[in-house]
Amino acid sequence: MEERKSKSASAVCSYAKKCGGCQYQGMEYAAQLKKKQKEMNKLLKDFGHTEPIIGMKDPLHYRNKVHAVFGRTRKGEIVSGTYEAGTHKIVNIDECIIEDQISQSIIHTIRGLLKSFKIKTYDEDTGYGLLRHVLVRRGFATGQVMVVLVLASPILPSKNNFVKALRKEHPEISTVVLNVNDKKTSMVLGERDIVLYGKGYIEDILCGCRFRISPQSFYQVNPVQTERLYQTAMDYSGLTGKERVIDAYCGIGTIGMVAAGRAKEVIGVELNRNAVRDARINAKLNQIKNIHFYEDDAGKFMVAMAEAGEKVDVVFMDPPRNGSDEAFLSSVVRLQPQRIVYVSCGPDTLARDLKYLTTHGYAVKKMQPVDMFGFTQHVETVVLLSQQKPDDTIEIDLDLDELDATSAELKATYQEIKDYVLKEFGLKVSSLYISQVKRKCGIEVGENYNLPKSENARVPQCPKEKEDAIKAALKYYAMI
Numbered sequence: 001m002e003e004r005k006s007k008s009a010s011a012v013c014s015y016a017k018k019c020g021g022c023q024y025q026g027m028e029y030a031a032q033l034k035k036k037q038k039e040m041n042k043l044l045k046d047f048g049h050t051e052p053i054i055g056m057k058d059p060l061h062y063r064n065k066v067h068a069v070f071g072r073t074r075k076g077e078i079v080s081g082t083y084e085a086g087t088h089k090i091v092n093i094d095e096c097i098i099e100d101q102i103s104q105s106i107i108h109t110i111r112g113l114l115k116s117f118k119i120k121t122y123d124e125d126t127g128y129g130l131l132r133h134v135l136v137r138r139g140f141a142t143g144q145v146m147v148v149l150v151l152a153s154p155i156l157p158s159k160n161n162f163v164k165a166l167r168k169e170h171p172e173i174s175t176v177v178l179n180v181n182d183k184k185t186s187m188v189l190g191e192r193d194i195v196l197y198g199k200g201y202i203e204d205i206l207c208g209c210r211f212r213i214s215p216q217s218f219y220q221v222n223p224v225q226t227e228r229l230y231q232t233a234m235d236y237s238g239l240t241g242k243e244r245v246i247d248a249y250c251g252i253g254t255i256g257m258v259a260a261g262r263a264k265e266v267i268g269v270e271l272n273r274n275a276v277r278d279a280r281i282n283a284k285l286n287q288i289k290n291i292h293f294y295e296d297d298a299g300k301f302m303v304a305m306a307e308a309g310e311k312v313d314v315v316f317m318d319p320p321r322n323g324s325d326e327a328f329l330s331s332v333v334r335l336q337p338q339r340i341v342y343v344s345c346g347p348d349t350l351a352r353d354l355k356y357l358t359t360h361g362y363a364v365k366k367m368q369p370v371d372m373f374g375f376t377q378h379v380e381t382v383v384l385l386s387q388q389k390p391d392d393t394i395e396i397d398l399d400l401d402e403l404d405a406t407s408a409e410l411k412a413t414y415q416e417i418k419d420y421v422l423k424e425f426g427l428k429v430s431s432l433y434i435s436q437v438k439r440k441c442g443i444e445v446g447e448n449y450n451l452p453k454s455e456n457a458r459v460p461q462c463p464k465e466k467e468d469a470i471k472a473a474l475k476y477y478a479m480i
């Protein structure tokens, strides 16, 4: 173990070529960050400045989740590791520079135990055999360890003795779960979980909250960087305690629960049933009462929220790598939250979704990449978008008249012009339109009248029909 720890961050792993998991093997960590920064700057350049990426203090063994597929070589030797890139051939892996070392050594022990317990590995082609995958998850803050044995059948012979032998080598294991996956599928987990030892879940701590994590629930793989990611998301959200917040694609409720102490109410939505159950229990565990979770497709849920005319102030969204969808994005736009905090693990889909949001009334304010996946090409990013409300930039009539009163040419107030236009043309016109027409006619208006607060703001322009009516009013009052 100690030996592995001393490996330099630039060393090339002996499995690098076959495994394909670490695209940046052999590159110094600082150079990896530079490369990621350059790529993000390029990809997101149309949306503004990208902040310098937040790198890891220690880029080794950061993954709290280790997954190994099990099988046999032609000679009958048991192997466990990962599929060779683009194939279903297993690369036998003894060590990995990014995975948790305790979890790795548990997988080695299981590999060793299979023979004495006469447990056969599963053969994908023939469908014969039992053990398909092992998944180990460790709560870095709590030290709790969950081992998930994915079997092709619910029956593990001598299961109690197997667990006993495993725990003898690794007393740190807090729970062992048998997951049944009897389908011909490339999905790792099946739907059914049978608890063999312990509670069937582990707990971990993030940003001061305690989270229960079930085998089937999503949990960020790099908890150290996750705290920095969530902190950035909280800073961007600008919560004051008064807001109604949505945590979309909420998983076990982590972001929403961290936000709950700074908001009036939080609504979480998530598709995975197990994750929603964890989220509800997690709220109780942390005594958070102003949060509610819904099991639903985030897009459908948001459409229903928009149709019901609900009011929302801030939306956190953290979709999977393939990003969000139009149902979700168009409903967010309808709901008009002041701020959207987009947490993304898929830069390309992030750019796609930002394009939608920025052409539908939102402007990107800040973009912060966070490195959660050293040695790989993946980048996590937090983006703050805020609503561009043209109406926000319009002063009320009283202000306009007062400010505009310096003009010697002023003969009629804004209200008088409005009244005239309504009476003569049956049209309602806003102060914004009047000031636009006055400007066009060369009538001085206060320097900052109705100018947008930001360069990106979209200001409605006075339609021709109303422009003609306002001009008629200006003529009537001898202003032009």
Ligand SMILES: C[S@@+](CC[C@H](N)C(=O)[O-])C[C@H]1O[C@@H](n2cnc3c(N)ncnc32)[C@H](O)[C@@H]1O
Binding pocket: 218, 219, 220, 248, 249, 250, 251, 252, 253, 254, 255, 269, 270, 271, 272, 275, 296, 297, 298, 299, 318, 319, 320, 321, 345
């Ligand atoms: C990147 S994870 C983020 C989870 C959580 N925010 C976190 O930080 O741990 C994305 C989550 O979206 C969920 N998900 C995927 N598709 C979904 C959909 N259409 N509607 C709602 N949730 C979905 C997944 O189950 C997963 O929990």
